[in-house]
Amino acid sequence: xxxxxxxxxxxxxxxxxxxxxxxxxxxxxxxxxxxxxxxxxxxxxxxxxxxxxxxxxxxxxxxxxxxxxxxxxxxxxxxxxxxxxxxxxxxxxxxxxxxxxxxxxxxxxxxxxxxxxxxxxxxxxxxxxxxxxxxxxxxxxxxxxxxxxxxxxxxxxxxxxxxxxxxxxxxxxxxxxxxxxxxxxxxxxxxxxxxxxxxxxxxxxxxxxxxxxxxxxxxxxxxxxxxxxxxxxxxxxxxxxxxxxxxxxxxxxxxxxxxxxxxxxxxxxxxxxxxxxxxxxxxxxxxxxxxxxxxxxxxxxxxxxxxxxxxxxxxx
Numbered sequence: 543x544x545x546x547x548x549x550x551x552x553x554x555x556x557x558x559x560x561x562x563x564x565x566x567x568x569x570x571x572x573x574x575x576x577x578x579x580x581x582x583x584x585x586x587x588x589x590x591x592x593x594x595x596x597x598x599x600x601x602x603x604x605x606x607x608x609x610x611x612x613x614x615x616x617x618x619x620x621x622x623x624x625x626x627x628x629x630x631x632x633x634x635x636x637x638x639x640x641x642x643x644x645x646x647x648x649x650x651x652x653x654x655x656x657x658x659x660x661x662x663x664x665x666x667x668x669x670x671x672x673x674x675x676x677x678x679x680x681x682x683x684x685x686x687x688x689x690x691x692x693x694x695x696x697x698x699x700x701x702x703x704x705x706x707x708x709x710x711x712x713x714x715x716x717x718x719x720x721x722x723x724x725x726x727x728x729x730x731x732x733x734x735x736x737x738x739x740x741x742x743x744x745x746x747x748x749x750x751x752x753x754x755x756x757x758x759x760x761x762x763x764x765x766x767x768x769x770x771x772x773x774x775x776x777x778x779x780x781x782x783x784x785x786x787x788x789x790x791x792x793x794x795x796x797x798x799x800x801x802x803x804x805x806x807x808x809x810x811x812x813x814x815x816x817x818x819x820x821x822x823x824x825x826x827x828x829x830x831x832x833x834x835x836x837x838x839x840x841x842x843x844x845x846x847x848x849x850x851x852x853x854x855x856x857x858x
């Protein structure tokens with residue numbers, strides 16, 4: 543039982559890393575299935591198109607799915623095209639903030655497609671097929687060898703023995719693909735490490751306070767889910783009962799549209815008056831009517847979990 547508790551605690555504390563690791567493994571497994579079962583290079587003039595589609599199109603689809611499943615995408619988009627927002631005076635500040643959040647969303651959406659491309663390049667099947675049909679690569683590898691070399695190069699994905707007929711002075715297509723793949727992997731890891739270090743370096747709060755903040759966000763989300771279900775259930779029961787019994791409903795307090803709008807805006811951090819969420823800020827600023835409610839600074843990357851926790855409350 544103690545070991546099970548330790549495992550659960552470990553998964554909760556490292557859920558972000560484990561989540562991305564699982565996503566990467568699933569993407570790699572999907573690529574393996576595609577390249578082994580579905581992918582069959584035609585070994586003719588259509589090599590370039592066929593190989594490029596398998597290399598790029600699935601990655602693009604995964605990129606779009608990354609946007610769709612990210613909670614901050616819908617938190618950013620919902621209600622942003624309403625007339626009230628369009629007529630707002632402070633559009634420049636809002637656009638700047640939106641672009642900043644969009645950059646963070648894009649970075650997370652790139653995890654799966656970059657994993658697909660990196661794994662595909664290391665396996666080399668897609669690149670080998672696409673490159674063998676590319677005129678620039680054919681001219682480079684077959685320089686001074688005549689048209690026969692061009693014909694042989696197109697057939698290489700279907701018969702690896704044919705690669706022996708190409709000059710050994712240049713890297714084979716498989717070696718080129720794997721080299722590009724390792725460069726891509728090392729670049730991704732370097733950028734990820736630098737961005738993580740930068741986000742923690744510029745954190746507006748200390749390490750232990752940040753851990754406390756994340757615990758608070760998790761607990762607030764859990765309690766919000768419970769209270770929201772209870773409130774929605776009670777309201778539904780009142781309305782249903784009044785409908786069937788043809789009676790007038792008793793007064794029932796429920797948040798107004800303005801209340802929902804105030805707690806749904808993107809979180810901004812203020813070092814002078816710190817709040818751990820928009821709900822926390824709302825209840826401590828006279829239900830969002832105080833001037834302090836509108837005060838805030840740029841949402842830093844290290845605090846992005848605040849918006850993600852709040853957005854997941856709504857089920858997106």
